Amino acid sequence: MFDYINISILAIFIPTFFFVSITPGMCMTLSLSMGMSIGLKKTMYMMVGELLGVGLVATSSVIGVAAIMLNHPTIFLVLKYCGGAYLIYLGVTMWLSRGKMALNLEECSFNVSRKNLAIQGFVTAIANPKGWAFFIALLPPFIDENLAYVPQLAVLIFLILLLEFSCLIIYATGGTTLRKLLQNSSNVKLLNKIAGSMMIGIGIWLALT
Numbered sequence: 001m002f003d004y005i006n007i008s009i010l011a012i013f014i015p016t017f018f019f020v021s022i023t024p025g026m027c028m029t030l031s032l033s034m035g036m037s038i039g040l041k042k043t044m045y046m047m048v049g050e051l052l053g054v055g056l057v058a059t060s061s062v063i064g065v066a067a068i069m070l071n072h073p074t075i076f077l078v079l080k081y082c083g084g085a086y087l088i089y090l091g092v093t094m095w096l097s098r099g100k101m102a103l104n105l106e107e108c109s110f111n112v113s114r115k116n117l118a119i120q121g122f123v124t125a126i127a128n129p130k131g132w133a134f135f136i137a138l139l140p141p142f143i144d145e146n147l148a149y150v151p152q153l154a155v156l157i158f159l160i161l162l163l164e165f166s167c168l169i170i171y172a173t174g175g176t177t178l179r180k181l182l183q184n185s186s187n188v189k190l191l192n193k194i195a196g197s198m199m200i201g202i203g204i205w206l207a208l209t
Contacts, residue, residue: 005152006144010159013142017160020134021167026124026202027054030087031168033198035175036191037094038112043172049118050168051161053125058157061135062143083123084207088200095196124202 022028027050034043125131142156143149175195182191 005155009142009144018163021163026128026205028167028171029198029202030124031171032175033195035172036179036195040172040176045114045117046121047168049121050125051165053122054164055157055161057126057131058135058139058160061132061139062153081207083127084203087203091196091199091203094192094199
């Protein structure tokens with residue numbers, strides 16, 4: 001892998017993108033909220049969609065597709081408003097301790113489909129204009145013109161996804177831990193309200209960005 005990339009660039013690239021990934025944002029907050037409401041295992045399906053979205057955005061930002069997307073804001077408007085509205089809807093149902101994502105001690109089960117979780121993560125990742133702008137500004141400078149283009153881009157995107165996944169796990173684990181601390185009959189509604197409020201906040205954040 002290291003034959004395709006400048007090691008000195010890599011030494012700067014890894015801490016830079018780890019810092020960016022670990023910083024609280026839409027996807028990390030979503031991971032935390034889902035960790036609280038449905039647990040780490042099922043949150044993994046959201047992570048799959050989110051990582052696919054991040055990979056798509058990162059690749060597109062380098063090959064020029066992002067320029068087309070940024071010049072046609074209508075595409076973003078549709079994704080942002082639909083995605084934001086759906087997240088707000090989920091947040092409200094969780095806040096009311098209703099719906100498929102709300103924690104219910106009596107049933108102790110969740111009926112959220114894997115496909116919907118993955119789509120939710122994917123839409124959140126690609127519908128954030130700041131994510132596109134960030135990759136356009138930050139990723140290309142790490143491309144060494146003296147090395148083969150495709151292999152080093154593949155290495156950089158692999159590392160981005162690895163760092164992103166690690167941070168998602170950290171946030172989701174934190175949410176799951178908080179869920180276990182509060183998971184009793186007196187605190188289950190509070191837990192749903194916290195997770196639901198975070199979900200509503202993400203939806204508003206996404207729509208207004």
